[in-house]
Amino acid sequence: MRLRVDPVACAGHGLCADLLPEGITLDEWGYPLLDPLLDPLLDAEIPADLLPHARAAVAACPALALRLDPTGPDDRRHGRNRRSR
Amino acid sequence: MTAPPAATPRLLAEPAATHRRDALAAHLERHGPLPSPSPHALVAAVEAAGLRGRGGAGFPTATKLRSVRGRRRTVVANGAEGEPASLKDAALLACSPHLVLDGLALVADALGATDAVLAVPDATGLRRHLAGRTDRVPVRVVEVPDRYVASQETALVRFLGGGPALPTPTRPSAAGTLVDNVETLAHLALIARNGPDWFRSVGHPELPGTLLVTAGGAVAAPGVVEVPAGTAVRAALDLAGGPTEPVQTVLSGGYGGAWLPAAAVDTPLDHAALRAAGSTLGVPVLLALPARACGLTQTAYLLQFLAGQSAGQCGPCRFGLRDVATDLALIAAAAPDAHLAHDRVRRRLGLVTGRGVCALPDGAARLAHSALRVFGDDLHHHLTGRPCRGAAAAPLFPGVWR
Numbered sequence: 301m302r303l304r305v306d307p308v309a310c311a312g313h314g315l316c317a318d319l320l321p322e323g324i325t326l327d328e329w330g331y332p333l334l335d336p337l338l339d340p341l342l343d344a345e346i347p348a349d350l351l352p353h354a355r356a357a358v359a360a361c362p363a364l365a366l367r368l369d370p371t372g373p374d375d376r377r378h379g380r381n382r383r384s385r
Numbered sequence: 386m387t388a389p390p391a392a393t394p395r396l397l398a399e400p401a402a403t404h405r406r407d408a409l410a411a412h413l414e415r416h417g418p419l420p421s422p423s424p425h426a427l428v429a430a431v432e433a434a435g436l437r438g439r440g441g442a443g444f445p446t447a448t449k450l451r452s453v454r455g456r457r458r459t460v461v462a463n464g465a466e467g468e469p470a471s472l473k474d475a476a477l478l479a480c481s482p483h484l485v486l487d488g489l490a491l492v493a494d495a496l497g498a499t500d501a502v503l504a505v506p507d508a509t510g511l512r513r514h515l516a517g518r519t520d521r522v523p524v525r526v527v528e529v530p531d532r533y534v535a536s537q538e539t540a541l542v543r544f545l546g547g548g549p550a551l552p553t554p555t556r557p558s559a560a561g562t563l564v565d566n567v568e569t570l571a572h573l574a575l576i577a578r579n580g581p582d583w584f585r586s587v588g589h590p591e592l593p594g595t596l597l598v599t600a601g602g603a604v605a606a607p608g609v610v611e612v613p614a615g616t617a618v619r620a621a622l623d624l625a626g627g628p629t630e631p632v633q634t635v636l637s638g639g640y641g642g643a644w645l646p647a648a649a650v651d652t653p654l655d656h657a658a659l660r661a662a663g664s665t666l667g668v669p670v671l672l673a674l675p676a677r678a679c680g681l682t683q684t685a686y687l688l689q690f691l692a693g694q695s696a697g698q699c700g701p702c703r704f705g706l707r708d709v710a711t712d713l714a715l716i717a718a719a720a721p722d723a724h725l726a727h728d729r730v731r732r733r734l735g736l737v738t739g740r741g742v743c744a745l746p747d748g749a750a751r752l753a754h755s756a757l758r759v760f761g762d763d764l765h766h767h768l769t770g771r772p773c774r775g776a777a778a779a780p781l782f783p784g785v786w787r
Contacts, residue, residue, distance in 0.1 A: 306554050306742075307554070307698070307699035307700070307701070307702075307740055307741055307742050308552075308553060308554060308698045308699060308742050310699075310700060311700075312700050327701065327736050328733075328736070329700050329701065329704040329705070330700070331700040331701055331740070333736070
């Protein structure tokens with residue numbers, strides 16, 4: 301499982317950082333920064349012992365901006381899109 | 386006057402021919418009839434030609450076509466040209482609209498698409514070119530908002546679906562749409578006619594063919610020039626009339642690009658070569674910075690402009706670009722606490738990159754990073770209360786004050 305943030309949906313409520321402090325900190329504007337250990341850029345699997353907390357963080361997000369992604373490494377590089385190529 | 390063969394324009398027509406009433410007849414006279422290759426033959430020719438997308442990312446067009454073949458209902462020719470300093474897509478559509486329409490028709494046929502769209506900021510004078518064409522899929526010309534983020538693939542797809550022209554995390558493919566830059570499609574139309582060997586006969590090994598480059602800043606004839614890919618930055622600027630005054634360096638890739646170190650102005654126009662030189666090709670835009678100007682001040686203006694282009698959808702872009710622009714202005718003005726602003730900028734640039742849903746924050750951060758690197762000596766002076774002579778000058782580059 302990998303954590304993903306939808307940056308458009310995220311409104312910076314910050315509940316995720318309360319529920320998964322091992323994995324999520326907030327930047328100075330209140331938006332979640334995923335810990336390097338869990339960063340989707342690095343495409344790291346969430347350690348099993350943190351999974352319940354990750355699920356709680358996902359469930360608590362008022363904006364439904366956080367999700368757990370069961371698929372493999374992200375070929376879209378952090379879910380961003382590009383100008384037409 | 387004889388132009389070198391490599392400089393022969395492929396995409397940009399003679400000005401005399403472009404304003405003829407029978408533009409289609411002139412087009413067919415010049416390029417010959419449009420062939421109808423099988424989907425397989427078209428993709429094979431594009432692959433052999435080594436065509437890379439001309440919208441900034443430089444992704445191999447054949448790979449993109451192959452990944453979507455038979456699964457797309459809509460094909461979009463992207464002429465939205467969100468990069469504020471770029472004029473190349475507008476120039477192409479003004480000079481050779483039928484090459485773009487040919488490419489759009491070829492891709493629509495190859496994919497079995499049922500909808501073909503030409504997306505542009507201004508459709509004036511374009512729709513008349515549709516008359517007389519015999520495309521299987523009729524082309525819709527759609528005007529999109531003239532705004533940086535509107536040119537992003539997902540924003541276009543959303544807009545065409547009736548929504549706002551704002552980027553989303555959704556893949557364009559999820560909406561059954563293929564988006565290609567208009568210049569990419571024009572090259573594709575010539576590859577279908579003349580073959581991959583002809584296409585590769587000019588250009589760079591890694592980037593075959595010609596490039597439409599917008600040249601501006603301190604050059605005598607600012608505008609769009611067509612050059613073989615791999616042409617040196619300095620040589621491309623010479624084709625735009627050359628410098629009008631001493632130049633200190635060049636901004637490559639437009640406002641989402643990066644300052645080129647002064648010693649690297651002979652780097653070839655190629656994605657990998659410019660990356661290795663610390664800059665980017667991106668959407669080819671070359672802006673010559675006069676020696677009298679302050680690169681930090683001009684970058685601060687550009688960041689202010691880019692911050693204003695944020696759609697405000699993603700927090701780190703919305704607040705990060707604004708804060709970086711504010712602090713760059715303090716550095717540019719050599720304010721008493723400029724060193725604190727500098728610390729904040731360094732930290733925040735790291736917080737902006739990769740955290741938006743489109744290319745805007747990454748491009749803005751790339752530009753700011755490159756300014757701190759390339760204008761390092763100036764930066765030191767600004768941080769110690771000794772700004773450049775040009776630090777109080779007005780914005781030099783187009784669009785910034787609109």
